[in-house]
Amino acid sequence: MLKISHLHKTFNTGKVNQVIALHDVNIEIQKSEFVVIVGANGSGKSTLLNCISGSIFPDSGSIHIGNCAVDHLREHQRSKWIARVFQNPLSGTAPDLSILENFRLAALRTSSKGLRIGITERFKNTVKDRIAELGMGLEAKVHQPMGSLSGGQRQALTLLMAVMDGLEILLLDEPTAALDPRSAETIMKTAAKLIANHQLTAVLITHNMKEALAYGSRIIQMAEGQVRRDVTGAQKTGLTPSNLYEWFL
Amino acid sequence: MEFYLTAILQALCFSGLAIGIFISMKIFNIPDITTDGSFTLGGAITGVLLMAEIPPSLSLLVVMSAGALAGAFTGFIHAKLNVNPLLAGILVMTALYSVNLSLMGRSNIPLFNISTLFSPAFFLQDLNQNTFIVLLVFVVVMLLVIGYLLKTDFGIAMRATGNSETMIKALGVNTNRMKIIGLAMANSLTALSGYLITQFQGFADINMGIGIVIVGLGSVIIGETLIHWLKVKSILTNLVLVIAGAVIFQLVLAVTLDIGVDANLLKLVTASFVLLIVSLPRVLSVQR
Ligand SMILES: Nc1ncnc2c1ncn2[C@@H]1O[C@H](COP(=O)(O)OP(=O)(O)O)[C@@H](O)[C@H]1O
Ligand SMILES: [Mg+2]
Numbered sequence: 001m002l003k004i005s006h007l008h009k010t011f012n013t014g015k016v017n018q019v020i021a022l023h024d025v026n027i028e029i030q031k032s033e034f035v036v037i038v039g040a041n042g043s044g045k046s047t048l049l050n051c052i053s054g055s056i057f058p059d060s061g062s063i064h065i066g067n068c069a070v071d072h073l074r075e076h077q078r079s080k081w082i083a084r085v086f087q088n089p090l091s092g093t094a095p096d097l098s099i100l101e102n103f104r105l106a107a108l109r110t111s112s113k114g115l116r117i118g119i120t121e122r123f124k125n126t127v128k129d130r131i132a133e134l135g136m137g138l139e140a141k142v143h144q145p146m147g148s149l150s151g152g153q154r155q156a157l158t159l160l161m162a163v164m165d166g167l168e169i170l171l172l173d174e175p176t177a178a179l180d181p182r183s184a185e186t187i188m189k190t191a192a193k194l195i196a197n198h199q200l201t202a203v204l205i206t207h208n209m210k211e212a213l214a215y216g217s218r219i220i221q222m223a224e225g226q227v228r229r230d231v232t233g234a235q236k237t238g239l240t241p242s243n244l245y246e247w248f249l
Numbered sequence: 250m251e252f253y254l255t256a257i258l259q260a261l262c263f264s265g266l267a268i269g270i271f272i273s274m275k276i277f278n279i280p281d282i283t284t285d286g287s288f289t290l291g292g293a294i295t296g297v298l299l300m301a302e303i304p305p306s307l308s309l310l311v312v313m314s315a316g317a318l319a320g321a322f323t324g325f326i327h328a329k330l331n332v333n334p335l336l337a338g339i340l341v342m343t344a345l346y347s348v349n350l351s352l353m354g355r356s357n358i359p360l361f362n363i364s365t366l367f368s369p370a371f372f373l374q375d376l377n378q379n380t381f382i383v384l385l386v387f388v389v390v391m392l393l394v395i396g397y398l399l400k401t402d403f404g405i406a407m408r409a410t411g412n413s414e415t416m417i418k419a420l421g422v423n424t425n426r427m428k429i430i431g432l433a434m435a436n437s438l439t440a441l442s443g444y445l446i447t448q449f450q451g452f453a454d455i456n457m458g459i460g461i462v463i464v465g466l467g468s469v470i471i472g473e474t475l476i477h478w479l480k481v482k483s484i485l486t487n488l489v490l491v492i493a494g495a496v497i498f499q500l501v502l503a504v505t506l507d508i509g510v511d512a513n514l515l516k517l518v519t520a521s522f523v524l525l526i527v528s529l530p531r532v533l534s535v536q537r
Contacts, residue, residue, distance in 0.1 A: 039515055101409075105422075118402045
């Protein structure tokens with residue numbers, strides 16, 4: 001489903017502050033696989049995700065989604081396969097637009113935004129039904145600006161927005177890092193449910209070891225821009241907190 | 250009284266400019282000062298075409314397209330060449346000065362005995378009433394078109410571009426293209442104002458656009474204050490209040506002239522007035 005080959009990325013090439021963010025990264029992810037990525041700060045996790053989404057371009061290497069080489073496609077063009085949830089709850093939504101307007105845009109992620117009024121009564125009811133499933137009572141607030149909600153509420157809605165339109169790959173970069181533990185748990189449960197229900201291929205970056213153990217079918221550790229460990233299946237399920245702790249020694 | 254009526258009519262002429270600045274500054278969050286140039290461009294083309302006896306309707310099309318082109322240039326320089334938007338605007342504005350001068354062939358085109366948009370219609374002999382009705386039609390049509398546009402899927406994507414660029418890129422929008430379209434729209438409306446003012450005052454002048462961006466900014470800022478006070482959410486009402494802002498702005502300037510302030514000081518008064526409304530909320534909140 002997603003094939004990353006020989007990816008290299010260096011920032012500030014040739015300057016004193018040169019950083020090698022990715023060095024020969026090779027990862028092949030199967031359809032419906034749920035990959036968790038862990039690794040120290042600065043190990044290149046976000047850079048990898050940004051290369052996949054097309055918000056930055058690697059220096060060399062290639063990325064395939066299905067059979068399609070997407071290297072020349074920009075972020076808005078790759079959005080027909082990819083939806084994202086960002087670390088900052090503010091990044092995934094537009095604060096001054098209403099919840100409904102945010103959802104309208106999300107529902108059109110893979111198609112053009114034309115000159116017609118798409119927020120109909122029917123669309124509104126669809127959105128309300130979806131939001132009601134979160135059990136946060138937000139369905140009564142669809143006309144409120146997104147900015148009036150808490151970080152946890154916005155992050156939950158960002159997740160729902162991701163599945164408003166067809167997608168293959170869901171990228172989550174520390175989606176719970178800015179949240180309190182209770183909201184974080186709700187978000188992770190919602191994410192896992194959506195990933196399972198829609199059989200999504202998902203990549204989750206997390207710093208939370210409990211999350212890394214509890215979720216996903218595969219775990220990758222990155223260090224200094226490279227893949228250090230890659231554990232799947234029964235081995236992943238069998239990991240204990242102390243195993244994981246040892247990885248970071 | 251006549252004097253204040255003129256101010257209101259002038260404000261209605263400026264409504265395109267005000268909505269244009271609202272689009273670039275409030276919706277796209279881009280400080281665009283192509284305005285001075287595109288306003289004069291609108292005036293210059295109007296002068297030249299009406300002198301050549303091209304009908305006002307056709308001239309309007311040319312004016313709005315030219316304004317859009319000017320804005321698209323600024324948008325292109327900013328979005329595609331990665332130039333700071335202020336600088337991009339200054340560049341295009343400066344270049345437009347020469348363009349306008351070449352178009353006009355001289356620095357002033359008076360429209361004596363030329364039939365304009367405001368020439369008396371056969372059913373209305375009162376010139377002011379006639380002008381008022383014509384301008385009102387323009388303003389209402391503009392409000393309906395822009396108000397509708399901003400509610401469409403495309404319009405929502407436009408608003409999101411200025412509000413959360415990270416999000417809207419991830420949702421499949423080419424934000425560079427969007428910014429170019431936005432600035433084209435804004436400057437097309439600004440050129441429309443140049444078109445209206447030229448016919449209203451009866452001449453086009455190479456300097457008619459100097460400092461005009463402040464008129465738009467002032468109107469938008471007054472409009473925004475009203476929007477905050479009244480807690481308005483509807484986009485259409487937002488636009489109406491921006492035009493109300495333009496009217497209030499012109500009325501305040503009319504009052505200053507009426508109480509005997511030297512007309513040469515008008516730009517100074519304008520700038521001070523805008524400074525006052527911008528800083529007032531801050532000054533008040535510091536005291537609290
Ligand atoms: N836009 C950038 N410009 C310069 N350096 C960057 C940029 N983005 C990331 N880096 C550097 O690349 C390295 C990897 O960063 P990142 O991928 O964000 O790490 P992680 O997400 O694993 O914490 C870090 O040293 C970071 O400082
Ligand atoms: Mg990171």
